[in-house]
Amino acid sequence: MSLDLLTLELLLACLALALGALLLLIIAMRTYREWRAAIAAAVRQSVVDALGQILDAGRAFALDGSTILVDGRPMFVMPKPGGPIGDAVRETIVDHLSFISGDLRGRLVSILESAGYVASAMRQLRSPLGETRLKACMVLGGMHSRIAVPALIEIFNDDPDPMVRINAGEALGVIGAEPAVVHLLKALRNPTRFQQVRVAEVLSRMGMTAVPALTAAIDDDDVRIVALALDILADIGWMSDFDPAIRALSHPSPEVRARAAEALGRAGALDSVEAVMGAANDPAWFVRVRVMKALQILGPPSDRSQRARYLGTLEQGLYDGVWWVRQHAAQALVRVGDDGRQLLARAMLEAPESPARRASVSALQQFMISSSASKPAATAAAR
Numbered sequence: 001m002s003l004d005l006l007t008l009e010l011l012l013a014c015l016a017l018a019l020g021a022l023l024l025l026i027i028a029m030r031t032y033r034e035w036r037a038a039i040a041a042a043v044r045q046s047v048v049d050a051l052g053q054i055l056d057a058g059r060a061f062a063l064d065g066s067t068i069l070v071d072g073r074p075m076f077v078m079p080k081p082g083g084p085i086g087d088a089v090r091e092t093i094v095d096h097l098s099f100i101s102g103d104l105r106g107r108l109v110s111i112l113e114s115a116g117y118v119a120s121a122m123r124q125l126r127s128p129l130g131e132t133r134l135k136a137c138m139v140l141g142g143m144h145s146r147i148a149v150p151a152l153i154e155i156f157n158d159d160p161d162p163m164v165r166i167n168a169g170e171a172l173g174v175i176g177a178e179p180a181v182v183h184l185l186k187a188l189r190n191p192t193r194f195q196q197v198r199v200a201e202v203l204s205r206m207g208m209t210a211v212p213a214l215t216a217a218i219d220d221d222d223v224r225i226v227a228l229a230l231d232i233l234a235d236i237g238w239m240s241d242f243d244p245a246i247r248a249l250s251h252p253s254p255e256v257r258a259r260a261a262e263a264l265g266r267a268g269a270l271d272s273v274e275a276v277m278g279a280a281n282d283p284a285w286f287v288r289v290r291v292m293k294a295l296q297i298l299g300p301p302s303d304r305s306q307r308a309r310y311l312g313t314l315e316q317g318l319y320d321g322v323w324w325v326r327q328h329a330a331q332a333l334v335r336v337g338d339d340g341r342q343l344l345a346r347a348m349l350e351a352p353e354s355p356a357r358r359a360s361v362s363a364l365q366q367f368m369i370s371s372s373a374s375k376p377a378a379t380a381a382a383r
Helices: 003-054 083-097 102-114 117-124 130-143 146-158 162-175 179-186 193-217 223-236 243-248 254-267 270-281 285-298 304-318 323-336 338-347 355-382
Strands: 061-064 067-070 073-077
Touching: 003 067, 003 073, 003 083, 003 102, 061 102, 083 102, 083 130, 102 117, 117 130, 117 146, 130 146, 130 162, 146 162, 146 179, 162 179, 162 193, 179 193, 193 223, 193 243, 223 243, 223 254, 243 254, 243 270, 254 270, 254 285, 270 285, 270 304, 285 304, 285 323, 304 323, 304 338, 304 355, 323 338, 323 355, 338 355
Parallel strands: none
Antiparallel strands: 061 067, 067 073
């Protein structure tokens, strides 16, 4: 047998061994994944079974290190953080945290804190790997622990990776930490557009927790901060302390004045009607548009003299030089009732080329169409 044939046979034998080893490795990896999934499923089920009693508000709850006590008896022992078992336990508890609140949420958060899960995730915030720090932010947000707030604020302010900073901000928003609001607002001073949108969404999701800081931000010297604070407050729908927004109706920036009018309207700030009406003469046309839209939402005041001024303001808008202002003024007058529609009817007597007449016709036509469409639905409901 020649040397070439021996070499070829040797190569084929080595290839067969390598393929066999690769096949064994694939089988082993598949077996490991199945084993890990089976263990995780069993662990999750045991946690779910235990949570049925842990989350029973009628039962006494206590912690002894990693041991959870219910009615004085050990119910569940928390494994160490990390690994397939620890991750399965944490994920199951975090899933439940997403749909409970109050004292019951506090029980689960205290379990994660006592068993070291929060501290373990906070240590990962120091990892040199950005992906690890990003995942740690997400995990901490899911665990809702206020212990993590200072560390997340530090990451939000100082981390070199912008995606890690944004995820730290979102974690702070999920936790609902009021001390973080000031830092989130500070980040809006020099943001990219992407960061601005994400941070604004975080503040909006924080809801009423963010309102005091956002209201204070209306008096900030930075026009961008003021405008964004008003936008976020409008999204939240805050219900008190409207004075800063009312003052913003006189802000030097027309963009701020426009957003202030919109925010007051969307918030239903009925006490601000007089101030909003006063902004109807604003030199910026887009401010006047927002004023008409706000007045439409706020509706006519119950006080007779205020109601007369309200109608007069809308009638003034009906004769504005800008089409959008006239349209929104006419739509607001339609919704006032008979008094408003009488003003529109009077404008319809003007010459065909009159802008006020055209706005009145358009608004009344839309009103008649919507009214006729709602009558069959009401009749069907009555039957």
